[in-house]
Amino acid sequence: MAEIFGIPAAALFGQLLLGFINGAFYATLSLGLAVIFGLLNIINFTHGAQYMMGAFVGWMLLTYLGIGYWPALILAPLIVGAIGMIIERTMISRLYKLDHLYGLLLTFGLALIIEGLFRNGYGVSGLAYAIPPQLSGGVNLGFMFLPLYRGWVVVASLVVCLATWFIIEKTRLGAYLRAATENPTLVQAFGINVPLLVTLTYGFGVALAGFAGVLAAPIYAVNPMMGSNLIIVVFAVVVIGGMGSILGAIVTGFSLGLIEGLTKVFYPEAAATVIFIIMAIVLLVKPAGLFGREA
Amino acid sequence: MHSAAQPAPATTADTLLAVRDLNAWYGESHVLHGMAFDIRAGEVVTLLGRNGAGKTTTLKSIMGVIDKRRGSIRFQGSELVGLASRHIARKGIAWCPEERGIFASLDVRENLMLPPVVAPGGFTLEQIFELFPNLKERLHSQGTKLSGGEQQMLAIGRILRTGARLLLLDEPTEGLAPVIVQQICQMIRRLKSMGFTIILVEQNFHAAATVADRHYIVEQGRVVDEIANEELEASMGKLHRYLGV
Ligand SMILES: Nc1ncnc2c1ncn2[C@@H]1O[C@H](COP(=O)(O)OP(=O)(O)OP(=O)(O)O)[C@@H](O)[C@H]1O
Ligand SMILES: [Mg+2]
Numbered sequence: 001m002a003e004i005f006g007i008p009a010a011a012l013f014g015q016l017l018l019g020f021i022n023g024a025f026y027a028t029l030s031l032g033l034a035v036i037f038g039l040l041n042i043i044n045f046t047h048g049a050q051y052m053m054g055a056f057v058g059w060m061l062l063t064y065l066g067i068g069y070w071p072a073l074i075l076a077p078l079i080v081g082a083i084g085m086i087i088e089r090t091m092i093s094r095l096y097k098l099d100h101l102y103g104l105l106l107t108f109g110l111a112l113i114i115e116g117l118f119r120n121g122y123g124v125s126g127l128a129y130a131i132p133p134q135l136s137g138g139v140n141l142g143f144m145f146l147p148l149y150r151g152w153v154v155v156a157s158l159v160v161c162l163a164t165w166f167i168i169e170k171t172r173l174g175a176y177l178r179a180a181t182e183n184p185t186l187v188q189a190f191g192i193n194v195p196l197l198v199t200l201t202y203g204f205g206v207a208l209a210g211f212a213g214v215l216a217a218p219i220y221a222v223n224p225m226m227g228s229n230l231i232i233v234v235f236a237v238v239v240i241g242g243m244g245s246i247l248g249a250i251v252t253g254f255s256l257g258l259i260e261g262l263t264k265v266f267y268p269e270a271a272a273t274v275i276f277i278i279m280a281i282v283l284l285v286k287p288a289g290l291f292g293r294e295a
Numbered sequence: 296m297h298s299a300a301q302p303a304p305a306t307t308a309d310t311l312l313a314v315r316d317l318n319a320w321y322g323e324s325h326v327l328h329g330m331a332f333d334i335r336a337g338e339v340v341t342l343l344g345r346n347g348a349g350k351t352t353t354l355k356s357i358m359g360v361i362d363k364r365r366g367s368i369r370f371q372g373s374e375l376v377g378l379a380s381r382h383i384a385r386k387g388i389a390w391c392p393e394e395r396g397i398f399a400s401l402d403v404r405e406n407l408m409l410p411p412v413v414a415p416g417g418f419t420l421e422q423i424f425e426l427f428p429n430l431k432e433r434l435h436s437q438g439t440k441l442s443g444g445e446q447q448m449l450a451i452g453r454i455l456r457t458g459a460r461l462l463l464l465d466e467p468t469e470g471l472a473p474v475i476v477q478q479i480c481q482m483i484r485r486l487k488s489m490g491f492t493i494i495l496v497e498q499n500f501h502a503a504a505t506v507a508d509r510h511y512i513v514e515q516g517r518v519v520d521e522i523a524n525e526e527l528e529a530s531m532g533k534l535h536r537y538l539g540v
Binding site: 172175176178179181182183185186187188189190191192193194 | 358359360379380381382383384385389390392396398399400401405408409410411413457
């Protein structure tokens, strides 16, 4: 069997693929966080719980209503995003005039409550969600075996991330969002409904988390704690990329997934910590993050 | 015509905006103390006064971008105090802030297109470029990469698109080269000839004198005098005392 740097090629590419998949989740989740932070100035600590809700809503749609994976991929983000908008309207919006710390505490508390509720209802052992039949199995690429579903996760995330980038950077709605991020008072004085824009933006960021949750459901067990494990790493990714940069969140997410995968191959002992080591170095050298604008 | 120095003029039929007993606060600090003035449709009126007199705060109060205001601001007969700024904008009032408010994350074209059209009859892009040819060449530059004069043109140009008929211009000539000041004054005269109504805040009353019908003198958050443009020459002594120049 072929080897690269003394590592069997199949193992290397296998880990790279795993890295890409993790990177896809990092990118999608940190993108949602970046969009929300940009406009709302709130670090959405509920993000991990909302990712978990995406997976659970997908599972519930299937289990209780017989609605399969493909409709769930659209419906679950819409449902989770709508719940997010209700949370923004009824709770988060009351905190904009206060210190950022209050938003952080509120969203952190909400995450604990949501996870607690799901743990009560469904336990912590995890629920299975089958891979949709169209994507089961895999293809032999010659140098490695590619499970179709995993390839799909990478492609779907990439498409959603790039579509998000396009909407924000290239459309009129995105121009409203960027302008309101800079100077909400002036944008409002032009006659634009900024509070509505804020609610929609929060809903959109949360829907991205819900989307990632549905994507994750067939790979990881659907588990009330699945978000809190992942979100710690995602926050490190956000710190490395820099808060509020759209492209930065996408690039950093995928790159760090890859770096993590490579570390698993060459120095497995550091695989769990490499992202945090990079975070520490970035914080020392460039505190605003690799893509962040210096304050 | 009013005689001079009427802090609470009588409202007449063609009054477009009537400000009465306007008070405004930043937090605890009480900045406007009973502002009162009128503007008729088609007039260009200036607010003159020393630094900190409350000119900017008056425009912000009309636009509704200040936390707390009391009193009355009637626009075409309807009350603005109590309305959110986005509803005020929708009535056909547009604001060009003192700091210009050009968005760094938007290019020139996006900056121009940002304010929504609130009424028919606004400028087309072509008309804006005719007024400010520089903007056309810089359409894809980042908004804040423009020169100060070009940024001012962008800040004014983008509100002309909206169809608003009452324009609030806060020191549009501040810090600009004389030739650009002239260009902006010319533009204001042109807008006036097209029927726009303009409240102009100016430090440069020589420039203001070339465009305005009347001048209100603002001191410590209230109007203390009114001077018709024809009387400006004769009132120079008084004006210098008010403005401390
Ligand atoms: N954001 C703010 N917070 C607190 N006080 C403010 C704020 N902005 C202005 N002020 C105060 O309100 C008063 C009026 O300010 P304003 O900006 O309206 O004056 P101005 O006439 O426009 O002056 P200038 O010619 O310098 O632009 C000043 O005393 C100023 O210090
Ligand atoms: Mg001012």
